[in-house]
Amino acid sequence: MGVQQEEEGCGAVKRRKVAAAAADVTMDLDILDCPVCFHPLRPPIFQCTVGHTICSSCHDKLPDKCHFCSLPTVYNRCHMVEHVIESIKVSCSNANHGCTARITYYQKEEHEKGCPHAPCFCPETSCDFSGPPVMLVDHFSSKHKWQSAKVTYNKAFRMRIQVGSTVLVGEDGLLFLVNMMLDSLGGVISVCCVQPHNTGSKFRCRLTLSCAEPSCSQTMEFLTKSTNLYDGLPKVCFPFLVPKFLLRGDGTSATAMVGVMLTPQ
Numbered sequence: 224m225g226v227q228q229e230e231e232g233c234g235a236v237k238r239r240k241v242a243a244a245a246a247d248v249t250m251d252l253d254i255l256d257c258p259v260c261f262h263p264l265r266p267p268i269f270q271c272t273v274g275h276t277i278c279s280s281c282h283d284k285l286p287d288k289c290h291f292c293s294l295p296t297v298y299n300r301c302h303m304v305e306h307v308i309e310s311i312k313v314s315c316s317n318a319n320h321g322c323t324a325r326i327t328y329y330q331k332e333e334h335e336k337g338c339p340h341a342p343c344f345c346p347e348t349s350c351d352f353s354g355p356p357v358m359l360v361d362h363f364s365s366k367h368k369w370q371s372a373k374v375t376y377n378k379a380f381r382m383r384i385q386v387g388s389t390v391l392v393g394e395d396g397l398l399f400l401v402n403m404m405l406d407s408l409g410g411v412i413s414v415c416c417v418q419p420h421n422t423g424s425k426f427r428c429r430l431t432l433s434c435a436e437p438s439c440s441q442t443m444e445f446l447t448k449s450t451n452l453y454d455g456l457p458k459v460c461f462p463f464l465v466p467k468f469l470l471r472g473d474g475t476s477a478t479a480m481v482g483v484m485l486t487p488q
């Protein structure tokens with residue numbers, strides 16, 4: 224009889240779990256934030272004798288007075304709220320870009336800082352396209368007709384750079400934008416690495432320009448700036464100048480033959 228009761232008990236618990244998993248719950252996410260610093264609550268969580276809950280860093284700053292009732296208090300760990308906080312999973316903000324992660328609410332920000340599905344943006348001012356880098360390559364070629372080329376790292380190659388943007392796709396799928404603008408002295412070339420987080424991979428870029436007549440050459444090496452292009456092409460980049468007499472063609476159809484090498488750091 225005792226065993227049977229236990230089995231029934233277990234079944235009831237299981238049924239409740241299934242019901243809870245399927246339940247459609249709505250919740251005001253603000254209540255998951257510390258009422259003092261407004262950061263998401265994460266264990267350990269403390270509550271005053273009345274029941275006001277605060278995060279551990281606020282607790283450490285005010286260990287014996289409640290922020291809310293301003294009364295002297297003895298804080299205790301609030302395990303129930305900790306369980307609730309741990310059990311609430313939310314979607315990543317990049318769900319619409321393909322991220323399927325379900326994240327504990329207080330870990331959402333950390334996840335999104337490194338989420339591989341975070342979007343990059345089209346740098347054209349009149350275009351509001353955003354998407355993961357792989358979609359960006361298609362967008363650049365289909366919408367803006369930018370040329371693209373595959374590159375092997377640590378290997379120098381020569382390319383004809385046009386006015387505007389040229390896309391380089393690294394062997395690991397990383398994107399680089401080579402941009403040439405014209406100014407009174409010639410073509411100004413800059414290179415940036417397009418990735419969702421500027422904490423991502425770092426690359427050193429070497430650009431070389433050489434000419435037989437008159438005999439001259441110049442080489443420049445720099446760390447490429449990483450950007451998700453949210454603010455367009457980076458304003459501060461190492462510019463590489465191609466003098467006017469080394470450009471082929473005029474105006475927006477001008478091109479420059481430049482040696483390029485990308486080296487992962």
Ligand SMILES: [Zn+2]
Nearest residue numbers: 257260278281
């Ligand atoms: Zn706090």
Ligand SMILES: [Zn+2]
Nearest residue numbers: 271275289292
């Ligand atoms: Zn209180």
Ligand SMILES: [Zn+2]
Nearest residue numbers: 315317322338
């Ligand atoms: Zn994500």
Ligand SMILES: [Zn+2]
Nearest residue numbers: 345347350352
């Ligand atoms: Zn675009």
